[in-house]
Amino acid sequence: xxxxxxxxxxxxxxxxxxxxxxxxxxxxxxxxxxxxxxxxxxxxxxxxxxxxxxxxxxxxxxxxxxxxxxxxxxxxxxxxxxxxxxxxxxxxxxxxxxxxxxxxxxxxxxxxxxxxxxxxxxxxxxxxxxxxxxxxxxxxxxxxxxxxxxxxxxxxxxxxxxxxxxxxxxxxxxxxxxxxxxxxxxxxxxxxxxxxxxxxxxxxxxxxxxxxxxxxxxxxxxxxxxxxxxxxxxxxxxxxxxxxxxxxxxxxxxxxxxxxxxxxxxxxxxxxxxxxxxxxxxxxxxxxxxxxxxxxxxxxxxxxxxxxxxxxxxxxxxxxxxxxxxxxxxxxxxxxxxxxxxxxxxxxxxxxxxxxxxxxxxxxxxxxx
Numbered sequence: 001x002x003x004x005x006x007x008x009x010x011x012x013x014x015x016x017x018x019x020x021x022x023x024x025x026x027x028x029x030x031x032x033x034x035x036x037x038x039x040x041x042x043x044x045x046x047x048x049x050x051x052x053x054x055x056x057x058x059x060x061x062x063x064x065x066x067x068x069x070x071x072x073x074x075x076x077x078x079x080x081x082x083x084x085x086x087x088x089x090x091x092x093x094x095x096x097x098x099x100x101x102x103x104x105x106x107x108x109x110x111x112x113x114x115x116x117x118x119x120x121x122x123x124x125x126x127x128x129x130x131x132x133x134x135x136x137x138x139x140x141x142x143x144x145x146x147x148x149x150x151x152x153x154x155x156x157x158x159x160x161x162x163x164x165x166x167x168x169x170x171x172x173x174x175x176x177x178x179x180x181x182x183x184x185x186x187x188x189x190x191x192x193x194x195x196x197x198x199x200x201x202x203x204x205x206x207x208x209x210x211x212x213x214x215x216x217x218x219x220x221x222x223x224x225x226x227x228x229x230x231x232x233x234x235x236x237x238x239x240x241x242x243x244x245x246x247x248x249x250x251x252x253x254x255x256x257x258x259x260x261x262x263x264x265x266x267x268x269x270x271x272x273x274x275x276x277x278x279x280x281x282x283x284x285x286x287x288x289x290x291x292x293x294x295x296x297x298x299x300x301x302x303x304x305x306x307x308x309x310x311x312x313x314x315x316x317x318x319x320x321x322x323x324x325x326x327x328x329x330x331x332x333x334x335x336x337x338x339x340x341x342x343x344x345x346x347x348x349x350x351x352x353x354x355x356x357x358x359x360x361x362x363x364x365x366x367x368x369x
Contacts (some may be wrong), residue, residue, distance in 0.1 A: 025114035029199030030138035032084030039281035043349020051166040052191030055230040066091035069099025111182035162232030163188040166208035175199035184222035189230025193348035214246035227260030234262035256340035265305040278302035282350035285323040298350025
Protein backbone atom coordinates (compact mmCIF):
# COMPACT_ATOMS: atom_id res chain seq x y z
CA UNK A 1 0.00 0.00 0.00
CA UNK A 2 1.29 3.45 -0.97
CA UNK A 3 0.17 5.99 1.62
CA UNK A 4 0.43 8.80 -0.94
CA UNK A 5 -1.50 7.24 -3.82
CA UNK A 6 -3.97 5.13 -1.86
CA UNK A 7 -5.86 7.96 -0.22
CA UNK A 8 -9.58 8.59 -0.46
CA UNK A 9 -10.89 10.94 -3.09
CA UNK A 10 -12.24 14.30 -1.95
CA UNK A 11 -13.81 17.36 -3.51
CA UNK A 12 -14.22 21.11 -3.14
CA UNK A 13 -17.65 22.46 -4.01
CA UNK A 14 -18.00 26.23 -4.40
CA UNK A 15 -21.27 28.03 -3.76
CA UNK A 16 -21.66 28.75 -7.49
CA UNK A 17 -21.54 25.02 -8.24
CA UNK A 18 -17.93 24.80 -9.41
CA UNK A 19 -16.19 21.58 -8.33
CA UNK A 20 -12.50 20.74 -7.89
CA UNK A 21 -11.24 17.26 -7.00
CA UNK A 22 -8.32 16.04 -4.92
CA UNK A 23 -7.31 13.51 -2.28
CA UNK A 24 -8.22 13.39 1.39
CA UNK A 25 -5.92 14.36 4.26
CA UNK A 26 -6.45 14.84 7.96
CA UNK A 27 -9.73 13.20 8.95
CA UNK A 28 -12.45 12.01 6.58
CA UNK A 29 -15.51 14.20 6.71
CA UNK A 30 -16.98 17.50 5.57
CA UNK A 31 -16.09 21.10 6.38
CA UNK A 32 -17.83 24.34 5.39
CA UNK A 33 -16.38 27.84 5.34
CA UNK A 34 -15.43 30.88 3.31
CA UNK A 35 -12.84 29.99 0.70
CA UNK A 36 -9.73 32.19 0.78
CA UNK A 37 -6.07 31.89 -0.15
CA UNK A 38 -2.76 32.74 1.49
CA UNK A 39 0.38 33.41 -0.56
CA UNK A 40 2.91 32.86 2.25
CA UNK A 41 5.86 30.60 1.44
CA UNK A 42 6.49 29.68 5.09
CA UNK A 43 4.71 29.72 8.43
CA UNK A 44 1.80 27.41 7.69
CA UNK A 45 1.43 26.36 11.32
CA UNK A 46 1.15 29.95 12.54
CA UNK A 47 -1.39 30.61 9.77
CA UNK A 48 -3.52 27.56 10.60
CA UNK A 49 -3.63 28.49 14.32
CA UNK A 50 -4.33 32.21 13.76
CA UNK A 51 -7.82 32.93 15.25
CA UNK A 52 -8.49 35.45 12.46
CA UNK A 53 -8.91 32.48 10.09
CA UNK A 54 -11.77 30.97 12.08
CA UNK A 55 -14.52 29.76 9.75
CA UNK A 56 -12.37 29.84 6.61
CA UNK A 57 -11.23 27.14 4.20
CA UNK A 58 -7.58 27.92 3.54
CA UNK A 59 -6.03 27.51 0.09
CA UNK A 60 -2.24 27.63 0.29
CA UNK A 61 -0.57 28.85 -2.90
CA UNK A 62 2.82 27.49 -1.80
CA UNK A 63 3.41 24.21 -3.63
CA UNK A 64 4.61 22.22 -0.60
CA UNK A 65 2.82 22.01 2.75
CA UNK A 66 3.84 19.84 5.70
CA UNK A 67 7.47 19.40 4.71
CA UNK A 68 8.84 20.75 8.02
CA UNK A 69 6.21 19.26 10.33
CA UNK A 70 4.85 21.10 13.36
CA UNK A 71 6.48 22.50 16.47
CA UNK A 72 4.56 22.91 19.73
CA UNK A 73 5.87 26.46 20.22
CA UNK A 74 4.98 27.77 16.74
CA UNK A 75 1.31 28.43 17.34
CA UNK A 76 -0.78 31.58 17.55
CA UNK A 77 -3.51 29.85 19.57
CA UNK A 78 -3.83 26.46 21.21
CA UNK A 79 -5.65 24.74 18.34
CA UNK A 80 -6.05 25.09 14.55
CA UNK A 81 -8.65 27.72 13.70
CA UNK A 82 -9.07 27.13 9.96
CA UNK A 83 -12.19 25.23 8.94
CA UNK A 84 -10.13 23.12 6.54
CA UNK A 85 -7.09 23.09 4.22
CA UNK A 86 -6.75 22.87 0.45
CA UNK A 87 -3.26 22.45 -1.05
CA UNK A 88 -1.32 21.07 -4.00
CA UNK A 89 1.42 18.87 -2.50
CA UNK A 90 1.26 17.60 1.07
CA UNK A 91 4.17 15.90 2.83
CA UNK A 92 3.15 13.12 5.20
CA UNK A 93 6.75 13.02 6.45
CA UNK A 94 8.90 15.91 7.68
CA UNK A 95 12.61 16.64 7.69
CA UNK A 96 13.14 19.16 10.49
CA UNK A 97 14.83 17.96 13.70
CA UNK A 98 13.01 20.63 15.73
CA UNK A 99 9.57 19.36 14.70
CA UNK A 100 7.48 17.56 17.31
CA UNK A 101 5.18 15.78 14.87
CA UNK A 102 3.88 15.67 11.30
CA UNK A 103 1.24 18.10 10.05
CA UNK A 104 -0.92 15.10 9.13
CA UNK A 105 -0.97 13.87 12.74
CA UNK A 106 -1.62 17.44 13.90
CA UNK A 107 -4.71 17.58 11.68
CA UNK A 108 -5.92 14.16 12.79
CA UNK A 109 -5.47 15.11 16.45
CA UNK A 110 -7.58 18.24 15.99
CA UNK A 111 -10.07 16.65 13.54
CA UNK A 112 -9.27 18.94 10.63
CA UNK A 113 -10.51 17.99 7.15
CA UNK A 114 -7.95 18.67 4.40
CA UNK A 115 -7.55 17.95 0.71
CA UNK A 116 -4.40 17.84 -1.45
CA UNK A 117 -3.54 17.18 -5.11
CA UNK A 118 -5.76 20.10 -6.07
CA UNK A 119 -4.95 22.41 -8.98
CA UNK A 120 -4.49 25.34 -6.61
CA UNK A 121 -3.33 27.68 -9.41
CA UNK A 122 -6.66 27.21 -11.18
CA UNK A 123 -8.59 27.48 -7.90
CA UNK A 124 -6.85 30.67 -6.77
CA UNK A 125 -7.26 32.18 -10.23
CA UNK A 126 -10.98 31.41 -9.99
CA UNK A 127 -11.26 33.06 -6.56
CA UNK A 128 -9.35 36.12 -7.78
CA UNK A 129 -11.79 36.52 -10.67
CA UNK A 130 -14.99 35.68 -8.82
CA UNK A 131 -14.21 36.78 -5.27
CA UNK A 132 -14.08 34.98 -1.94
CA UNK A 133 -17.12 32.73 -1.54
CA UNK A 134 -18.44 29.96 0.65
CA UNK A 135 -17.45 26.40 -0.16
CA UNK A 136 -17.40 22.90 1.24
CA UNK A 137 -14.65 20.27 1.21
CA UNK A 138 -15.68 16.67 1.69
CA UNK A 139 -14.74 13.03 1.29
CA UNK A 140 -18.44 12.33 0.64
CA UNK A 141 -17.97 12.70 -3.12
CA UNK A 142 -21.09 10.76 -4.15
CA UNK A 143 -23.57 13.12 -2.49
CA UNK A 144 -22.87 16.41 -4.26
CA UNK A 145 -26.54 17.42 -4.35
CA UNK A 146 -26.80 17.00 -0.59
CA UNK A 147 -23.65 19.09 -0.09
CA UNK A 148 -25.06 21.79 -2.40
CA UNK A 149 -28.26 22.04 -0.38
CA UNK A 150 -26.40 22.38 2.92
CA UNK A 151 -23.97 24.88 1.42
CA UNK A 152 -26.89 27.14 0.45
CA UNK A 153 -27.78 27.48 4.13
CA UNK A 154 -24.23 28.26 5.29
CA UNK A 155 -24.05 31.94 6.38
CA UNK A 156 -22.10 34.58 4.49
CA UNK A 157 -19.10 36.15 6.20
CA UNK A 158 -20.72 39.56 5.70
CA UNK A 159 -22.65 40.37 8.86
CA UNK A 160 -21.20 37.37 10.68
CA UNK A 161 -19.96 37.89 14.25
CA UNK A 162 -17.20 35.36 15.01
CA UNK A 163 -15.12 37.01 17.74
CA UNK A 164 -17.23 35.27 20.39
CA UNK A 165 -16.15 31.90 18.97
CA UNK A 166 -12.43 32.49 19.55
CA UNK A 167 -12.23 34.99 22.42
CA UNK A 168 -11.23 33.99 25.94
CA UNK A 169 -14.15 33.25 28.25
CA UNK A 170 -12.42 34.67 31.33
CA UNK A 171 -9.76 37.39 31.79
CA UNK A 172 -6.16 36.21 32.04
CA UNK A 173 -2.70 37.74 32.44
CA UNK A 174 0.35 37.56 30.20
CA UNK A 175 3.90 38.63 31.04
CA UNK A 176 5.74 39.77 34.15
CA UNK A 177 3.59 41.39 36.84
CA UNK A 178 6.57 43.59 37.77
CA UNK A 179 6.69 45.19 34.32
CA UNK A 180 6.63 48.97 34.01
CA UNK A 181 3.41 49.22 31.98
CA UNK A 182 -0.08 47.73 32.32
CA UNK A 183 -2.00 47.13 29.10
CA UNK A 184 -5.64 46.02 28.94
CA UNK A 185 -6.25 44.00 25.77
CA UNK A 186 -9.66 43.22 24.28
CA UNK A 187 -9.50 39.71 22.85
CA UNK A 188 -11.37 39.48 19.56
CA UNK A 189 -9.09 36.60 18.52
CA UNK A 190 -5.71 37.78 19.75
CA UNK A 191 -2.52 36.16 18.43
CA UNK A 192 0.10 35.02 20.91
CA UNK A 193 2.85 36.94 19.17
CA UNK A 194 1.06 40.22 19.82
CA UNK A 195 1.20 39.44 23.51
CA UNK A 196 4.87 38.45 23.22
CA UNK A 197 5.71 41.75 21.49
CA UNK A 198 3.98 43.80 24.18
CA UNK A 199 5.46 41.75 27.01
CA UNK A 200 9.05 42.06 25.83
CA UNK A 201 8.59 45.84 25.82
CA UNK A 202 8.16 45.84 29.59
CA UNK A 203 4.37 45.46 29.59
CA UNK A 204 2.10 43.30 31.72
CA UNK A 205 -1.10 42.48 29.83
CA UNK A 206 -4.55 41.61 31.12
CA UNK A 207 -6.60 40.03 28.34
CA UNK A 208 -10.38 40.51 28.49
CA UNK A 209 -13.27 38.72 26.70
CA UNK A 210 -14.64 40.24 23.49
CA UNK A 211 -17.75 41.79 25.08
CA UNK A 212 -16.08 43.43 28.11
CA UNK A 213 -17.22 46.98 28.89
CA UNK A 214 -15.00 49.99 29.40
CA UNK A 215 -16.17 50.18 33.01
CA UNK A 216 -14.89 46.66 33.65
CA UNK A 217 -11.56 47.11 31.84
CA UNK A 218 -10.85 50.49 33.40
CA UNK A 219 -11.12 49.03 36.93
CA UNK A 220 -7.66 47.53 36.39
CA UNK A 221 -6.35 51.08 35.84
CA UNK A 222 -4.26 50.25 32.75
CA UNK A 223 -1.69 52.57 31.19
CA UNK A 224 -2.92 51.69 27.71
CA UNK A 225 -5.62 49.78 25.83
CA UNK A 226 -5.28 47.39 22.92
CA UNK A 227 -7.99 45.98 20.59
CA UNK A 228 -6.91 42.81 18.83
CA UNK A 229 -7.24 41.09 15.51
CA UNK A 230 -9.98 38.52 14.98
CA UNK A 231 -12.36 36.86 12.51
CA UNK A 232 -15.62 37.94 10.92
CA UNK A 233 -17.38 41.19 10.15
CA UNK A 234 -16.58 44.10 12.53
CA UNK A 235 -19.99 45.77 12.29
CA UNK A 236 -21.90 43.36 14.59
CA UNK A 237 -19.39 43.98 17.42
CA UNK A 238 -21.41 46.77 19.02
CA UNK A 239 -19.88 46.34 22.49
CA UNK A 240 -16.34 46.61 21.12
CA UNK A 241 -17.27 49.71 19.10
CA UNK A 242 -18.75 51.32 22.21
CA UNK A 243 -15.65 50.36 24.18
CA UNK A 244 -13.45 52.17 21.65
CA UNK A 245 -15.68 55.24 21.88
CA UNK A 246 -15.43 55.22 25.67
CA UNK A 247 -11.63 54.84 25.63
CA UNK A 248 -11.37 57.75 23.20
CA UNK A 249 -13.16 59.96 25.73
CA UNK A 250 -10.10 59.52 27.95
CA UNK A 251 -6.47 60.40 27.31
CA UNK A 252 -5.28 56.81 27.74
CA UNK A 253 -3.45 55.48 24.64
CA UNK A 254 -5.26 53.03 22.37
CA UNK A 255 -3.75 50.78 19.69
CA UNK A 256 -5.67 48.48 17.33
CA UNK A 257 -4.56 45.79 14.88
CA UNK A 258 -6.61 44.33 11.99
CA UNK A 259 -10.17 43.82 13.35
CA UNK A 260 -9.23 46.23 16.14
CA UNK A 261 -8.32 48.80 13.48
CA UNK A 262 -11.77 48.39 11.91
CA UNK A 263 -13.45 48.72 15.33
CA UNK A 264 -11.63 52.02 15.96
CA UNK A 265 -12.68 53.25 12.51
CA UNK A 266 -16.33 52.35 13.15
CA UNK A 267 -16.15 54.13 16.52
CA UNK A 268 -15.20 57.27 14.57
CA UNK A 269 -18.01 57.03 12.03
CA UNK A 270 -15.98 55.35 9.27
CA UNK A 271 -17.78 52.47 7.59
CA UNK A 272 -16.28 49.12 6.64
CA UNK A 273 -16.89 46.87 3.64
CA UNK A 274 -16.24 43.29 2.57
CA UNK A 275 -13.41 43.07 0.07
CA UNK A 276 -13.49 41.11 -3.21
CA UNK A 277 -10.68 38.78 -2.12
CA UNK A 278 -9.07 40.30 0.93
CA UNK A 279 -5.35 40.42 1.69
CA UNK A 280 -3.70 37.25 3.00
CA UNK A 281 0.03 36.68 2.80
CA UNK A 282 3.41 37.71 4.17
CA UNK A 283 4.75 39.97 1.41
CA UNK A 284 2.22 42.77 1.10
CA UNK A 285 3.74 46.21 0.40
CA UNK A 286 2.63 49.09 2.63
CA UNK A 287 3.74 52.72 2.56
CA UNK A 288 4.03 54.76 5.75
CA UNK A 289 2.78 58.20 4.65
CA UNK A 290 4.33 59.88 7.69
CA UNK A 291 7.88 58.74 6.91
CA UNK A 292 7.64 57.95 3.20
CA UNK A 293 9.15 54.52 3.85
CA UNK A 294 7.90 51.22 2.52
CA UNK A 295 7.21 48.12 4.61
CA UNK A 296 6.77 44.50 3.60
CA UNK A 297 3.95 43.28 5.80
CA UNK A 298 2.02 40.25 6.94
CA UNK A 299 -1.71 40.61 6.22
CA UNK A 300 -4.88 38.65 6.85
CA UNK A 301 -8.20 40.42 6.41
CA UNK A 302 -11.34 40.21 4.30
CA UNK A 303 -12.80 43.56 5.39
CA UNK A 304 -11.41 47.09 5.10
CA UNK A 305 -12.35 50.62 6.13
CA UNK A 306 -13.84 53.13 3.68
CA UNK A 307 -11.27 55.46 2.15
CA UNK A 308 -14.01 57.94 1.22
CA UNK A 309 -15.31 58.12 4.80
CA UNK A 310 -11.79 58.46 6.20
CA UNK A 311 -10.86 61.28 3.84
CA UNK A 312 -14.04 63.19 4.74
CA UNK A 313 -13.49 62.76 8.48
CA UNK A 314 -11.63 65.74 9.91
CA UNK A 315 -10.62 63.75 13.00
CA UNK A 316 -8.77 61.09 11.01
CA UNK A 317 -5.32 61.09 9.45
CA UNK A 318 -4.48 58.27 7.04
CA UNK A 319 -1.00 57.06 8.00
CA UNK A 320 -0.47 53.92 5.87
CA UNK A 321 -1.71 52.66 2.50
CA UNK A 322 -1.51 49.29 0.76
CA UNK A 323 0.51 49.80 -2.41
CA UNK A 324 -1.22 47.05 -4.40
CA UNK A 325 -4.72 48.53 -4.31
CA UNK A 326 -4.42 51.81 -2.35
CA UNK A 327 -6.68 50.59 0.45
CA UNK A 328 -6.16 52.16 3.87
CA UNK A 329 -3.62 50.27 5.97
CA UNK A 330 -3.36 52.62 8.96
CA UNK A 331 -4.93 55.65 10.64
CA UNK A 332 -4.46 57.84 13.66
CA UNK A 333 -7.02 59.93 15.50
CA UNK A 334 -6.10 63.60 15.60
CA UNK A 335 -5.74 65.10 19.08
CA UNK A 336 -6.09 61.63 20.62
CA UNK A 337 -3.56 59.05 21.78
CA UNK A 338 -4.87 56.52 19.31
CA UNK A 339 -3.66 54.79 16.15
CA UNK A 340 -4.31 51.52 14.34
CA UNK A 341 -3.16 49.42 11.40
CA UNK A 342 -4.94 46.96 9.15
CA UNK A 343 -1.97 44.63 8.84
CA UNK A 344 0.06 42.56 11.34
CA UNK A 345 3.23 44.14 12.75
CA UNK A 346 3.69 41.09 15.01
CA UNK A 347 4.10 38.99 11.81
CA UNK A 348 4.30 35.31 12.83
CA UNK A 349 4.66 34.45 10.08
CA UNK A 350 6.20 37.20 8.04
CA UNK A 351 8.73 40.05 8.00
CA UNK A 352 9.46 42.30 10.96
CA UNK A 353 9.48 45.64 9.12
CA UNK A 354 6.59 46.97 11.17
CA UNK A 355 7.46 46.00 14.74
CA UNK A 356 8.28 49.68 15.37
CA UNK A 357 4.53 50.16 15.84
CA UNK A 358 4.74 48.37 19.19
CA UNK A 359 7.58 50.73 20.17
CA UNK A 360 5.39 53.64 19.08
CA UNK A 361 2.57 52.42 21.32
CA UNK A 362 4.86 51.99 24.32
CA UNK A 363 6.39 55.42 23.72
CA UNK A 364 2.88 56.91 23.64
CA UNK A 365 2.11 55.21 26.97
CA UNK A 366 5.43 56.31 28.48
CA UNK A 367 4.87 59.92 27.44
CA UNK A 368 1.36 59.88 28.88
CA UNK A 369 2.58 58.14 32.07
